Amino acid sequence: MSPEPKRARRRRDLIRMKAKAIRVYPGIPQAPKWADHLAVCSCWMCGHRREQGGPTMQERRWFSIRAE
Incomplete structure (x- = not known):
């Protein structure tokens, strides 16, 4: 099939x-x-991860490289 x-x-x-x-x-x-x-709430499970928990690991690495 x-x-x-x-x-x-x-x-x-x-x-x-x-x-x-x-x-x-x-x-x-x-x-x-x-x-x-249909995401009717903005909790940490339904909302955008970056808005709820800050920058992602990849973004933190990029910012740390740029700061040096």
Whole structure:
């Protein structure tokens, strides 16, 4: 059996995420449009890592090299 094509996978994932958006935002008609932006909080698990914990290890190394 051949693997699933990428386009089919993206379409299936989009349908799944639209259904999740409807569950997260019940009663809001434009909820399926928000399917790509479902991070509803800004905790350390959902938010951008650099904003929550400072620069990454790679950035710290780069800054230390530039400071010398």
